[in-house]
Amino acid sequence: MSTILNVAVVGCGIGRSHIVEGYLPNADKFKVIALCDLDADRLKTIGDEFGVERCITNFDDLLAMDDVDIIDVCTPPGVHYSMVNKALEAGKHVVCEKPLVGSLQQVDEVIEAEKRARGKLMPVFQYRFGNGIEQAKAIIESGIAGKAYAGTVETMWRREAPYYAVPWRGKWKTELGGVLMGHAIHPHDIFTYLMGDIARVFGRVATRVNPIEVEDTISASLEMKSGALASLTATLGSVDEITRIRLQFENVTIESDHAPYNPGHALWKILPRTDAIKEQIDALLADWTDVPPRFQTQMARFYEAVQGQRPLPVTSADSRRSLELVTAFYHSSTTHQEVVLPLGSDHPLYQSWVPAAFR
Structure with a gap:
C-alpha cells in the first residue's frame, strides 16, 4: 500500500496547473490539503474548485503544519529563494517553479541547504x-x-x-x-x-x-x-x-x-x-x-524519488545549469564578449545579474 503525501500549494496561478495536471492524475500518491495565496478571492475560488478547506494567506503558517509533507512554491520568482529555504529548514519536501532562485550565489546556497535538509527539493521543468x-x-x-x-x-x-x-x-x-x-x-x-x-x-x-x-x-x-x-x-x-x-x-x-x-x-x-x-x-x-x-510525469517521478525508488527527475544542479546560461547571456550581451562556462563565485554576475538600478 502506497503512502499518500500531503501537499500545500503556494500561489494559485500556475499552482492550479500543478493541481490539475500533476496532483489530481496522481491521486493515489498526493493529496492537496492546503492552499496559500495573497489574493483572497483567488484563494477562495481555487479552494472551492478543488474542495481544499485549509486556505491561508500567511506562508509561515504552512511551515508549522505537521501533516504537510510537500510545499509547492508557485509564487513570483522574486520570493522563491526565501520560501525554498524556509521550507527546507522546516523539514518539508519542496517543489519549486522555475526559475528556482535569482542568482548563481543563491542556487549554490540552496544546494548547500539541500544537503543539510531532511526533505528533497525538485525544481520544475515540466x-x-x-x-x-x-x-x-x-x-x-x-x-x-x-x-x-x-x-x-x-x-x-x-x-x-x-x-x-x-x-x-x-x-x-x-x-x-x-x-x-x-x-x-x-x-x-x-x-x-x-x-x-x-x-x-x-x-x-x-x-x-x-x-x-x-x-x-x-x-x-x-x-x-x-x-x-x-x-x-x-x-x-x-x-x-x-x-x-x-x-x-x-x-x-x-x-x-x-x-x-x-x-x-x-x-x-x-x-x-x-x-x-x-x-x-x-x-x-x-x-x-x-x-x-508535463506535470503528470514529473510529479509521479518526484513521488518515486521521495520513496527512494529513483533519483529526482529534476535537480537543483539542473537549475544551476539553467541559471548559468542566463547569467552568461546577460554578461555576454553587456560586454559583447564570449563567456566561458562553468561560472564560479569569481564571476562579476555571480551575486546577481539584475542591473544595480533595479535591485
Missing part, C-alpha cells in the same frame, strides 16, 4: 516529460544517434499588454528577467538535457516588443562541451507561437513537435541516416511505455 522528448533522450543515450553536430532552438511566443498587466511581470525585481527567465528557459533546458553541457556562449538580449524593464528578444551562438555548435533564438513578438528544437547527430536528425507549451508530448520527427540505423531505433522503441506529458 516540458521535459512526454513521449516525444523521452524517445529522443533514449535514442541519444543508447549511442545510436552518434556524434552531435549541431542544434537550434526557437522559442517564438507572443506576449502583449494584457500579459504585463499582472503587476509583477516585466519587472527586474519580481520577475528577475524576461524571455530568458520565464519562457525560453524551458526549451533551453530541454536542449541541454539532450545535448549536454555548454562550453561557450556569445549572446545578445534586447527589449524589442513590449515597454518593459526586462528583455523580450534574445539570440546566442553556443559551443557545446562535446564540440557541437548551436544557436538559440527567442522572442515574445511572434504572430503565431511555436517551440522548435532541431538536433543534428551523426546518424539521426531529431526535431521536436512545434507545440509551444507542450513540445514533449507528441512524437518527434526522427530521421535515421540509413536503414540499419532505423532498424536499431525501431528495436529500441519496440516496447515503448506511454509517458504522460
